[in-house]
Amino acid sequence: MSKERIKISEDLYDIMPSDYQDLVKSATYGKEDRGWKDIGNSKELIEQHSLCAGCPESMAFRYILASLPNPEDTVMVGSTGCTSLVFPMVAIHNIHSLFGNQNAIASGLKRALSVRFPGRTKDVVVLAGDGATVDIGLDMTLQAWFRQEKFTTICFDNELYANTGGQESGLMQKGFVAKMAPVGKLFDKVRLPEIARESGCHYVVQCTVSKPSLIEKVVKNAVMIAREIGPTYLQLYTPCILEIGKNSMEGLQEMRDSEKPTERFAYKEYISEPAKQLLAEVSAKDKEKKAAAKQLASQGA
Ligand SMILES: Cc1ncc(C[n+]2csc(CCOP(=O)(O)OP(=O)(O)O)c2C)c(N)n1
Ligand code: SF4
Ligand SMILES: [Mg+2]
Numbered sequence: 001m002s003k004e005r006i007k008i009s010e011d012l013y014d015i016m017p018s019d020y021q022d023l024v025k026s027a028t029y030g031k032e033d034r035g036w037k038d039i040g041n042s043k044e045l046i047e048q049h050s051l052c053a054g055c056p057e058s059m060a061f062r063y064i065l066a067s068l069p070n071p072e073d074t075v076m077v078g079s080t081g082c083t084s085l086v087f088p089m090v091a092i093h094n095i096h097s098l099f100g101n102q103n104a105i106a107s108g109l110k111r112a113l114s115v116r117f118p119g120r121t122k123d124v125v126v127l128a129g130d131g132a133t134v135d136i137g138l139d140m141t142l143q144a145w146f147r148q149e150k151f152t153t154i155c156f157d158n159e160l161y162a163n164t165g166g167q168e169s170g171l172m173q174k175g176f177v178a179k180m181a182p183v184g185k186l187f188d189k190v191r192l193p194e195i196a197r198e199s200g201c202h203y204v205v206q207c208t209v210s211k212p213s214l215i216e217k218v219v220k221n222a223v224m225i226a227r228e229i230g231p232t233y234l235q236l237y238t239p240c241i242l243e244i245g246k247n248s249m250e251g252l253q254e255m256r257d258s259e260k261p262t263e264r265f266a267y268k269e270y271i272s273e274p275a276k277q278l279l280a281e282v283s284a285k286d287k288e289k290k291a292a293a294k295q296l297a298s299q300g301a
Contacts, residue, residue, distance in 0.1 A: 036212035050085045054248025056238040060209040067219040074123040077106040081129035081163045100137030103144035124151035130171040131161040145199040148230040152222045158240040196233040202272040203232040208255035225275045237265040
């Protein structure tokens, strides 16, 4: 896909809606240092969403889309669930896969893209709920990791099947009673980050989406490591405020409370040795670039 921005014909400029003019003027496609800070003035990747008001999945979507290092050459693979309500409004190539199949689809897609566009960077990112990733799709999730498929899997963990009214999921916490799971969960939350590490993922992070700068960092790391080395996995807590009885303003606090060091969403990270080496090289190059830019600026001053 071209990184060139769409231009509005001069003759038609005046009659275009101002929202569209803004969109074209402040697009971040092709901007190397794009990140979550662009969200306030760029809406090119997500305009609206049809989730419940205040749903943390909507924050997570915005932060992730703003942080993708290569949006014009990224294909996202979604699955059925609340996340799938958002994809039709996302300006990134995306595929809706049958519930649970997302990692199988992404495996084929990544391979096909490398044949179709040899020598060109094409990123594939799966984004699905916990029901799709851990329950019904667990086989496909694990097999993609075993095969060392080079793409990122992101799980929006809201600890139940939200879109179908609140059924139990493997990532639900023990004892939780959901609207359609009245008995209460009988066993502990499945430890998917640990399983991901043992199944061959090179970068695994579990966190909440309370801090946009953290999401930007982990998304960039995960995509870069998947591109160069092998599978990566992010498990992000995006509480279903509807199911846990919170109002639209309370999602952020729920995430802050759940990420305390003793809580179940305390920050967890695993990085393989080759991935550590890659991150060190990238950071050294960044430093070099910044130093060169500083020197250039001081010469110009
Ligand atoms: C093959 C198939 N099985 C079951 C369903 C029904 N279904 C739709 S969404 C969903 C649950 C989604 O849960 P999750 O992946 O956690 O996403 P969330 O809605 O919580 O974000 C289920 C079981 C379906 N659409 N297709
Ligand atoms: S049902 Fe829950 S997860 Fe789905 S949009 Fe509403 S708050 Fe978000
Ligand atoms: Mg869910």
